[in-house]
Amino acid sequence: MLELSEEEGMSREHLDSQVQKAQEQLLQLKRQQEQIEKQKRELEELSRRQEELERGRAEMTDKLTRSLVVVEREAYDTQKRLEQLRAMRESFGQHLQLIEAIDPKTWNPADLHKELSRALSTVDDARAEYAQQRSRLQAANEKTRDPDLPEAAPDVADLIHGGRSFGQWIQIGFAFSLPLIIFGIIALVLFFWMAAKGP
DSSP: OHHHHHHHHHHHHHHHHHHHHHHHHHHHHHHHHHHHHHHHHHHHHHHHHHHHHHHHHHHHHHHHHHHHHHHHHHHHHHHHHHHHHHHHHHHHHHHHHHHOOGGGGSSGGGGGHHHHHHHHHEEEEEEEEHHHHHHHHHHHHHHOOOOOOOOOOOHHHHHHHHTOOOHHHHHHHHHHHHHHHHHHHHHHHHHHHHHHHHH
């Protein structure tokens, strides 16, 4: 009996030991599972970030490459425009000096016709140069949308006729007269209405 109870006690201890071992193994397996899941999450995050890096690199490489082409073209156009403006400034400066140098008080009355022709020629040259440079600047401004230079002064014929046709003058006159016509019609309507209402 004693031997049997001893064997029974040993087998119970053995079973308890086995259960404890199994629990420890189970705990260890759970820890390993958690560690594996953690490693999996880290690897997935790493993979996601690598994909994000590749996408970002491809996107920015494409954008920066195209932008560099645009910037280089803009820089070239700006350089060309700067050179054009420098040439324009120099030309305008020269013509301005020539025009400011015209002084009718110093002309010899005997050579008045000759001096006047020379002065008019200087002004005409300046006007032609101005018109030419203005056209170039307008063509460039259509791309950049910069403000235009004011128009060159019209010729004497344009000052007399205004550079407009008879039909255009009629339209302008009608536009100026329209408020007066409307006011007159309202006044007539009021007059007839008051007359009809009369005593």
